[in-house]
Amino acid sequence: MKKQLMKLFVLAFLAAPLAGCMGGLKRLKVVDFTDSRVGDLSLTRKVTGKREFLFFSTTKMGTFLDGNVQGVITDYQGNPIEGVTVKVMPDAGKGGAGGGDGADAFAMEENAGAGINLSFAPGISDTMGLFKIHFSLPVTDNEVDVRGKLVYNPGWDQQRMNLGKAYEPQMKESPFRLYFNLDTGFLAFAEGVRKIIVQPVGEGKGRMQSLPGAKGPEPVKPEAGDTAAPAGNQAEEDLFKGFDFGQ
Numbered sequence: 001m002k003k004q005l006m007k008l009f010v011l012a013f014l015a016a017p018l019a020g021c022m023g024g025l026k027r028l029k030v031v032d033f034t035d036s037r038v039g040d041l042s043l044t045r046k047v048t049g050k051r052e053f054l055f056f057s058t059t060k061m062g063t064f065l066d067g068n069v070q071g072v073i074t075d076y077q078g079n080p081i082e083g084v085t086v087k088v089m090p091d092a093g094k095g096g097a098g099g100g101d102g103a104d105a106f107a108m109e110e111n112a113g114a115g116i117n118l119s120f121a122p123g124i125s126d127t128m129g130l131f132k133i134h135f136s137l138p139v140t141d142n143e144v145d146v147r148g149k150l151v152y153n154p155g156w157d158q159q160r161m162n163l164g165k166a167y168e169p170q171m172k173e174s175p176f177r178l179y180f181n182l183d184t185g186f187l188a189f190a191e192g193v194r195k196i197i198v199q200p201v202g203e204g205k206g207r208m209q210s211l212p213g214a215k216g217p218e219p220v221k222p223e224a225g226d227t228a229a230p231a232g233n234q235a236e237e238d239l240f241k242g243f244d245f246g247q
Contacts, residue, residue: 029185037189038178041067044136063139065180068132069189073125073152076170076216080129084167085155088120088133090148118146135178142182149175150191171195 028043048062073084118138123131137144152169159166175192200211 026182030180030187031185032187034187034189037071038067038069038187040132041065041180041187043139046136048138063182064136065139065144065182066134066136068123068134069150069178070123070130070132071150073129073131077219080125080127081167082125082127082129084125084131084153084169085122086125086131086133087122087151087154088135088148089151090118090120090146118148120148137178139182144178144180144182146178147176149173170197 026043028041030041032038042065044064044066045061046064047059049060051058051060069088071086073081073086075081119136121134123133125131137146151173152171153167156166156168160168171194174194177188177190177192179188179190180186197216198213199215200213
């Protein structure tokens with residue numbers, strides 16, 4: 001009788017975590033306030049640690065929100081630029097895996113090697129200038145609340161030194177906050193203080209005094225080799241004329 005009770009006791013403890021692992025996730029609903037800045041959302045279950053009981057151990061699961069933060073890279077004339085890297089540097093804050101699991105007096109949790117870190121994969125702009133930063137963020141208390149900063153082409157200075165050329169970003173970095181509530185579906189992505197660049201126009205006429213500030217870079221002028229192309233064609237034409245073809 002005691003052995004049967006012990007077996008039932010063990011099975012009960014095993015059934016609780018297994019029910020959480022095998023049970024379906026909440027149906028994902030999204031009320032998007034990001035203007036399509038964040039998309040491709042989904043919920044996944046991942047192993048976040050291990051629980052050690054008196055006679056056995058089980059894995060601890062957590063719910064994660066997966067998706068993409070996207071944007072567009074262009075030059076000053078609006079032309080898309082390919083191959084520019086954008087990275088996320090998250091702030092250290094609350095980032096534990098959620099799932100509603102409370103503390104257990106009979107268990108010790110080990111999170112060594114657990115996938116509860118804030119995960120952001122760098123994005124690289126494509127031929128249309130579009131970049132996507134894939135993220136996988138733990139849901140804690142039915143919400144995701146992450147702060148950090150976007151860093152644009154962080155290695156541009158090193159590229160210029162090594163290769164002699166690079167894309168220098170107009171804005172080096174910008175702070176952001178990503179928030180999602182699993183119950184209400186509220187999704188928001190807000191960037192912090194933005195640096196807006198202006199240039200003076202119409203200065204130096206009449207009573208108008210010169211405005212302080214610098215103008216934007218001038219359009220790239222064609223190189224000397226490009227301007228010499230028509231001359232080269234003319235020289236080629238004169239060369240063939242010297243052979244008196246058709247006479």
